[in-house]
């Protein structure tokens with residue numbers, strides 16, 4: 342366990358927040374630098390653990406990494422070192438995050454071989470990789486899994502485009518296959534492709550590098566393979582999960598917060614999903630203004646039944662914000678069913694909220710019913726351990742709204758995804774210390 346936050350809750354916050362660059366976009370984009378021997382300059386890279394680890398892996402793999410300024414790096418993969426990729430060191434490094442799996446597609450396409458330990462990331466239920474490997478095998482790769490070492494390898498003399506129907510619209514799986522197909526011979530079509538904004542960003546960047554990808558934003562991508570990709574520049578979108586977290590924080594703590602430059606057009610159903618909880622938020626140019634609200638009332642379905650908020654592949658509601666929705670509902674007026682369809686172990690953190698006084702019934706590992714307390718009885722501060730990145734942030738929001746002192750251990754989980762979270766919270770008036 343590493344790192345602890347001490348929080349004295351119950352304070353109203355006030356001010357402006359600028360969201361960090363998107364974690365899950367950064368992980369895709371950083372892997373794509375392997376696709377060219379020319380320089381790729383990337384801006385608005387968030388300074389968070391997962392991303393920094395991936396940058397270190399690229400450096401250890403031999404990619405030249407130059408820091409131009411805060412969040413601004415240039416990468417040049419003109420020489421790489423496969424000794425590292427086959428080493429025990431990489432078996433440890435690659436296993437520390439989920440995003441490292443997306444090194445496989447580019448490695449395979451560019452060098453004809455790819456290796457990867459079972460990746461890490463959140464422990465939120467089974468996280469299979471079948472879609473990734475099915476796609477890469479269909480393009481012509483030979484697949485091997487060393488069960489003793491938990492080590493995957495792929496080899497291909499040549500990748501050949503074809504029609505691929507994905508079993509599920511996996512985000513990182515689609516990214517992997519798109520990157521491999523960009524340098525394959527001939528035409529690849531990927532149906533049931535994930536189409537979230539970060540994947541769109543990846544495809545647009547690949548096109549700027551000389552790839553030929555159409556159907557961007559839809560679930561049918563067509564990729565005409567090319568022989569060579571060149572360097573480019575790319576800027577990350579703001580992190581939509583972080584934006585949702587700030588909305589939730591504002592509501593729970595009755596605070597007035599403005600979230601700057603959110604790229605509203607890329608937020609999909611996120612703003613309206615928070616509005617369904619009764620949270621007022623206004624679009625002002627490209628900012629979101631959340632006024633201080635004494636309380637907020639959960640809507641019902643048109644037939645009067647209890648509202649359900651569930652996750653779905655984009656353009657559905659992202660599973661990464663359901664923990665935030667859940668915590669915010671604990672202080673709303675009314676009831677909500679939270680249905681986490683994608684991950685099967687992501688709701689267990691509700692026990693901590695129950696300890697804090699929240700009214701929640703965990704129906705099964707996928708569903709929790711929340712009976713909101715209408716800000717009449719505040720949560721009570723307590724000591725807790727952050728189980729995963731988003732639950733960790735949900736507990737942080739709970740602690741900031743709670744009466745009294747809270748201690749959150751294992752904040753390494755929060756630091757994986759949120760840049761300087763304590764510094765930014767302090768700047769808007771929160772009482773939080775890293776101890």
Ligand SMILES: CC(=O)N[C@H]1[C@@H](OP(=O)(O)OP(=O)(O)OC[C@H]2O[C@@H](n3ccc(=O)[nH]c3=O)[C@H](O)[C@@H]2O)O[C@H](CO)[C@@H](O)[C@@H]1O
Nearest residue numbers: 365368439440467468509510511512513514654660661683
């Ligand atoms: C590094 C990264 O980018 N991580 C994100 C990425 O993970 P990742 O790419 O690992 O997630 P996947 O999209 O592969 O799938 C997530 C889960 O949903 C299930 N599934 C997926 C698609 C589908 O149509 N049906 C279905 O049931 C999968 O079996 C899996 O359990 O996308 C997830 C889903 O948005 C996010 O939670 C993660 O934050």
Ligand SMILES: C=C(OP(=O)(O)O)C(=O)O
Nearest residue numbers: 439440462463661730731
């Ligand atoms: C599940 C997440 O991350 P990862 O896929 O990196 O574990 C997340 O960002 O919420």
